[in-house]
Amino acid sequence: MKAEDIINRIRETMPSAxxxxxxxxxxxxxxxxxxxxxxxxxxxxxxxxxxxxxxLGEWMHGPIHALSLNTRSVD
Structure with missing residues (x-):
């Protein structure tokens, strides 16, 4: 799994991300x-x-074993 794959998948759901x-x-x-x-x-x-x-969908049950998140909204 590459960073670009994850970034693209997230941007499909959250275009402003x-x-x-x-x-x-x-x-x-x-x-x-x-x-x-x-x-x-x-x-x-x-x-x-x-x-x-x-x-991230099914990736959370397969290629991604551990995930650390830091999320913020945009005002």
């Missing part, structure tokens, strides 16, 4: 994501993370 993806181990399965998006406006932290999980 500014995404930074960091491969924490170099193996392509442990990721740290920083996402800032208007789509998060009005959502609490849990709801923001759920939106990211939904965007």
């Amino acid at each position: 500014e995404v930074k993806a960091y491969d924490m181990t170099g193996g392509g399965d442990h990721w740290q994501l920083t996402i800032q998006a208007r789509e998060f406006n009005g959502l609490n932290l849990v709801e923001q993370h759920q939106l990211v999980y939904k965007a």
